Amino acid sequence: GNSVTQMEGPVTxxxxxxxxxxxxxTATGYPSLFWYVQYPGEGLQLLLKATKADDKGSNKxxxxxxxxxxxxxxxxxxxxxxxxxxVYFCALSGSNQGGKLIFGQGTELSVKP
Amino acid sequence: xxxxxxxxxYLIKTRGQQVTLSCSPISGHRSVxxxxxxxxxxxxxxxxxxxxxxxxxxxxxxxxxxxxxxNSRSEMNVSTLELGDSxxxxxxxxxxxxxxxxxxxxxxxxxxxxxxxx
Numbered sequence: 001g002n003s004v005t006q007m008e009g010p011v012t013x014x015x016x017x018x019x020x021x022x023x024x025x026t027a028t029g030y031p032s033l034f035w036y037v038q039y040p041g042e043g044l045q046l047l048l049k050a051t052k053a054d055d056k057g058s059n060k061x062x063x064x065x066x067x068x069x070x071x072x073x074x075x076x077x078x079x080x081x082x083x084x085x086x087v088y089f090c091a092l093s094g095s096n097q098g099g100k101l102i103f104g105q106g107t108e109l110s111v112k113p
Numbered sequence: 114x115x116x117x118x119x120x121x122x123y124l125i126k127t128r129g130q131q132v133t134l135s136c137s138p139i140s141g142h143r144s145v146x147x148x149x150x151x152x153x154x155x156x157x158x159x160x161x162x163x164x165x166x167x168x169x170x171x172x173x174x175x176x177x178x179x180x181x182x183x184n185s186r187s188e189m190n191v192s193t194l195e196l197g198d199s200x201x202x203x204x205x206x207x208x209x210x211x212x213x214x215x216x217x218x219x220x221x222x223x224x225x226x227x228x229x230x231x
Binding site: 036041042043044045046049089091097098099100101102103104105106 | 117144146148155156157158161163168169171203205207209219220221222223224225
């Protein structure tokens with residue numbers, strides 16, 4: 001079945017450091033890929049998405065490219081801020097799965113000033 | 114537009130009891146999905162409703178059920194609560210014209226209901 005694997009946390013960075021959170025997936029067909037972020041005490045917010053191979057999703061300085069050849073969707077940001085501290089989830093929606101999102105286990109990011 | 118709202122935000126129950134959680138989607142959104150979030154299992158899909166019909170279901174026992182009303186509001190019910198049902202239950206809504214279309218439509222999540230089973 002479909003699955004998502006992302007790097008374990010927690011990840012601790014200093015402000016302005018470069019961020020990479022790795023995400024790989026297993027899926028049949030052509031899934032859509034997402035990154036969601038969860039701030040403490042809140043629900044999930046969509047950070048970015050990509051719906052086909054080689055698409056690049058971007059938002060608020062974060063980027064991720066849908067790589068079908070490596071089945072990856074790594075999240076990157078060039079310069080993190082303290083306000084980026086949160087838990088990040090990689091997710092996929094299978095081509096015949098409608099609203100069913102399959103999530104990775106989440107990566108907690110802590111950014112220190 | 115108002116976001117997805119969930120009530121109650123916090124709930125404490127004892128083993129064996131049942132519980133009903135409510136979700137009001139964003140106005141105009143006809144699809145509602147439910148997820149369970151726990152530290153051990155992470156985020157897991159429970160079910161999705163569209164036009165008052167369950168369209169997709171995750172791997173949860175029959176104690177977990179749901180329904181959707183004509184105004185798209187949804188409820189989920191857990192009967193015979195177990196300690197392991199303690200979790201954050203998240204509801205998400207998305208805009209959908211017809212089932213099977215646009216799987217990439219963004220799902221908007223509510224803040225969740227924190228259920229504690231003692």
